[in-house]
Amino acid sequence: MNVGVAHSEVNPNTRVMNSRGMWLTYALGVGLLHIVLLSIPFFSVPVAWTLTNIIHNLGMYVFLHAVKGTPFETPDQGKARLLTHWEQLDYGVQFTSSRKFFTISPIILVASGVLNSSKRPSTMHQLVLEQRRMKNTKDTRYFLASFYTKYDPTHFILNTASLLSVLIPKMPQLHGVRIFGINKY
């Protein structure tokens, strides 16, 4: 199902993520979010990365794993009324290409975030400059120690937690599972 074509799909929610241009739009959207966050002067680079992760994962959780049903009326008399969007994708077939893409993309995002949250210099150029400075002070041990500031574990924990919150509902073992009856009806 692509935008602007006549289709006879019973539940368009199942095919929307396969539509032409959807993945690119999603990637560009995430990129835009990150650039906006980077542009805010108060946030340092690691904070911007962690915020991107958290906002992206929160949005993904709400839209794919919290909201149930369809925004339109389907001719199958409401078969998907109690299913989240993730459960509706591709009519419940696991490990399709869309599902793989949307599982891998938060991983890559978080991996980049974790790599950048260590308060290391964000560009190789800065790294080179700092190296030169350090070499001039002849204190390489201090240089290495300065890589890992006390904010590192916090960022790491935040990123990992939000990544888990978005990866675990995607597992096929959790298809249709509602823990403690939350979000069941």
Added chain:
Amino acid sequence: MATATEQWVLVEMVQALYEAPAYHLILEGILILWIIRLLFSKTYKLQERSDLTVKEREELIEEWQPEPLVPPISKDHPALNYNIVSGPPSHNIVVNGKECINFASFNFLGLLDNPRIKAAALASLKKYGVGACGPRGFYGTFDVHLDLEDRLAKFMKTEEAILYSYGFATIASAIPAYSKRGDIVFVDKAACFAIQKGLQASRSDIKLFKHNDMADLERLLKEQEIEDQKNPRKARVTRRFIVVEGLYMNTGAICPLPELVKLKYKYKARIFLEESLSFGVLGEHGRGVTEHYGINIDDIDLISANMENSLASVGGFCCGRSFVIDHQRLSGQGYCFSASLPPLLAAAAIEALNIMEENPGIFALLKEKCEQIHKALQGISGLKVVGESFSPAFHLQLENSTGSREDDVKLLQEIVNQCMNRSVALTQARYLEREEKWLPPPSIRVVVTVEQTEEELEEAAATIKEVAQAILL
């Protein structure tokens, strides 16, 4: 110079990797492994059918015997021996060449042969042609359709009405438009076939209550209330409906609407009222069962009726509040995906409404005639009258059944044939016996119209009495 810088940067990166804390590396390692596993997983469906071995499949194919496409039926099946009507099925009907008085067609107000209606239909035919050639969404909406919807809404004193082009499809489309999977519908056991098909299409939970038994309905509603209290979150998303008919086609009884409205407000369910037989029959002005009982029409959420009985047209309509009826404009399958009513039939229906509004005395007249024949047919040996005294379509059932339905049907058919020989055209009530949820006993359905004179009614009653006496004793 550039190469040296790059090499040096690479060394620094590797150094940084060595110096990263352990949990970083472990996490990134796990993530990389997860990505690789994902990329190489095959797609599979969650519920797999049980796989049969090739041998089992061959066995199953060997032992399968195809059923005949057309099942064998006896030669005297009624569908194969039908009566042929020449001319209009009006008051005097010519069946198989013999002229009879029509006691079988649902022409309650005698509007089938009305010259005014014929003139209106002809004028419309000359203006619009014969068919509509399109559904309502694709150039199938004519001004006569909008006029008729407007007139029906005004006549029934509701906000809006919606037209369907086939009477059966009206209620069968209306129910699934509102009631979906997971919703609960409480319906009378004796509901007509169209309601049953609508319920089947809706995929909802159906709870049948005994015919016209409000105590049984209340019991079911109470049980549902207890279930709801156990699981209030589920109850909040479940819709509840009660589907009843005004005058039941299968039994001629009237639904106790005041009690139903009380139950509706007590247990928070919505009422869908099917008024095919009571529209244009009950009430001072023919507005149906709500007028008959004096109930405010806003208490009923949806009224559905077909125009094939009193209005002597084709098709059906639903009326109610705009908020309710508007939903069917996109969700009523029979509305969106069938061609619209031919304009000449819509014009005929408008004219029929005009006639109904001009002489409201015909409803009282019809009621008198019903009561007359009801009284006259009491006390026939072997047959009992089933239905309300003011119901123009009632049933004559055998008092003592022979034991098998086939024999009962044969017996009643004998009576019908004999009456036909004596110029009284009757019919048996026919059902799809295997499809009905609650198959009523075989019966002769007698229909009273305003066009039948009192003498004709007395004569018909006498004829039926004689024939029944001759055959059943």
